[in-house]
Amino acid sequence: MVLSRTSQYAIQALIYIATQAPGVPVLNRDIAERLNVPAAYLAKILQNLCKHGLLDSFRGRLGGFCLREGMHKSTLMQVLLLTEGPDFTQNCILGLKRCSDETACPLHLRWKPVKNKIIAMMNDMTLEDLAKAVLTGKYRLADLPVAAMPAR
Amino acid sequence: MVLSRTSQYAIQALIYIATQAPGVPVLNRDIAERLNVPAAYLAKILQNLCKHGLLDSFRGRLGGFCLREGMHKSTLMQVLLLTEGPDFTQNCILGLKRCSDETACPLHLRWKPVKNKIIAMMNDMTLEDLAKAVLTGKYRLADLPVAAMPAR
DNA sequence: CTCCTTAAAGAGTTTTTTGTCCAAATTATA
DNA sequence: TATAATTTGGACAAAAAACTCTTTAAGGAG
Ligand code: SF4
Ligand code: SF4
Numbered sequence: 329m330v331l332s333r334t335s336q337y338a339i340q341a342l343i344y345i346a347t348q349a350p351g352v353p354v355l356n357r358d359i360a361e362r363l364n365v366p367a368a369y370l371a372k373i374l375q376n377l378c379k380h381g382l383l384d385s386f387r388g389r390l391g392g393f394c395l396r397e398g399m400h401k402s403t404l405m406q407v408l409l410l411t412e413g414p415d416f417t418q419n420c421i422l423g424l425k426r427c428s429d430e431t432a433c434p435l436h437l438r439w440k441p442v443k444n445k446i447i448a449m450m451n452d453m454t455l456e457d458l459a460k461a462v463l464t465g466k467y468r469l470a471d472l473p474v475a476a477m478p479a480r
Numbered sequence: 481m482v483l484s485r486t487s488q489y490a491i492q493a494l495i496y497i498a499t500q501a502p503g504v505p506v507l508n509r510d511i512a513e514r515l516n517v518p519a520a521y522l523a524k525i526l527q528n529l530c531k532h533g534l535l536d537s538f539r540g541r542l543g544g545f546c547l548r549e550g551m552h553k554s555t556l557m558q559v560l561l562l563t564e565g566p567d568f569t570q571n572c573i574l575g576l577k578r579c580s581d582e583t584a585c586p587l588h589l590r591w592k593p594v595k596n597k598i599i600a601m602m603n604d605m606t607l608e609d610l611a612k613a614v615l616t617g618k619y620r621l622a623d624l625p626v627a628a629m630p631a632r
Numbered sequence: 633c634t635c636c637t638t639a640a641a642g643a644g645t646t647t648t649t650t651g652t653c654c655a656a657a658t659t660a661t662a
Numbered sequence: 663t664a665t666a667a668t669t670t671g672g673a674c675a676a677a678a679a680a681c682t683c684t685t686t687a688a689g690g691a692g
Pocket of ligand 2: 572575578583584585587592
C-alpha cells in the first residue's frame with residue numbers, strides 16, 4: 329500500500345521546492361524542518377536526485393537545491409523510477425518474478441486494472457501541478473500544523 | 481506498489497491450502513516447497529495465522545495446517561489486516577499521520593479513488609475464489625514452472 | 633511405551649532500510 | 663584573504679524486515 333520512506337521524502341521535498349521561487353536555491357535544512365524529516369537523511373536523497381538530473385545543487389553561501397531547468401514538468405513516475413528502482417512498474421502484488429498475462433497469479437485479473445490506474449496516475453501528476461495544489465492552501469505536505477505557508 | 485514479503489507468502493500459502501482437500505492437513509514443508517519459499521520463515525507466518533484464527537494446526541503424524549471451518553470465505557483484507565497491521569487501510573501514500581479530506585496531501589484528490597478501489601478489491605476477493613482460479617490451471621501461485629498441479 | 637513425525641516457541645543471524653556523524657570541498661561576502 | 667555557510671562523501675549506527683537454528687511439546691503408529 330505504501331511507498332518507501334525514501335520515496336515519500338523525495339516527493340515531499342520536490343513538491344516543496346517546486347512551490348518556491350524558481351532559481352532561488354532552497355536549503356536542505358529548511359526543507360527538512362518544513363517537512364519534519366531527518367535532515368542528514370534528506371540530504372542523501374536530494375544528492376541522489378541531483379545525480380540523476382532532477383535537481384541542481386549549489387554549495388556555500390546562497391547555496392541549496394533548485395529544480396533543474398524544465399524539471400517542473402517531471403512526473404511522479406520519473407521520481408519513483410529513481411527512488412523505488414527501475415522495475416517499479418514491473419514487480420507486483422504477489423512478488424512473482426515473471427509477470428505477464430500468460431504467467432499470471434490469481435490476483436491478476438483484478439489487480440492489473442488497478443495497477444494500470446496507479447501507473448497512469450503517477451505518469452500524469454507533475455511537480456508543477458502538485459506545487460500549485462499546495463499553494464492553494466487546501467493541501468498539506470507534512471503532518472505539522474502548517475507552521476508557515478511557503479514564503480517567497 | 482508492493483506488499484511485504486510476509487503478506488505475499490501468507491496470501492500464497494492460504495490460497496494454496498484452499499486449493500487442497502478441506503480437512504486434510506497440509507504440511508508446512510510441502511507448502512514451502514510448492515511456493516519456493518523459506519520453510520522456517522513460512523512456519524512463523526502460518527503460526528501467526530493460526531493464532532489469529534484463520535488456520536487450524538495439528539502436530540505429529542498426519543499433522544499440518546488446515547483452513548479453519550468457514551475461513552474459505554475469508555477476504556484478502558482480513559489477511560492483510562493481520563500481516564500488514566491494523567492500520568493497513570489508513571496509512572497512505574505520502575506517509576502523513578493524519579489523513580482526512582480536511583488534512584489532505586496534494587495527491588489526495590487523485591489517490592483516494594484508487595486507494596478505495598484497492599480496499600474494495602481486497603474486501604471482495606476470498607480465498608475460495610482465488611483457489612478456484614488457481615484450480616482452473618490458468619493462474620499460478622509461484623514462479624517455478626508449475627512442478628505439480630495441486631494434487632487431491 | 634517407544635519411536636517418528638510434525639508444529640510451537642524462542643533466540644539468534646543476516647540483510648535492507650533508515651538514519652547519524654564528521655571531515656572535506658566549495659562558494660559568497662566582508 | 664579569512665570566515666561563515668553550505669553541499670559532498672564516506673563511514674558508521676540503529677531499527678526493521680527477512681530468514682535460520684535449536685529445542686521442546688504433541689500426536690499417531692507400531
Ligand atoms: S497481478 Fe498480474 S502483474 Fe501482478 S503479480 Fe499477479 S500476475 Fe504479476
Ligand atoms: S492521498 Fe489522502 S489519504 Fe493518502 S496520504 Fe494523501 S491525504 Fe492521506
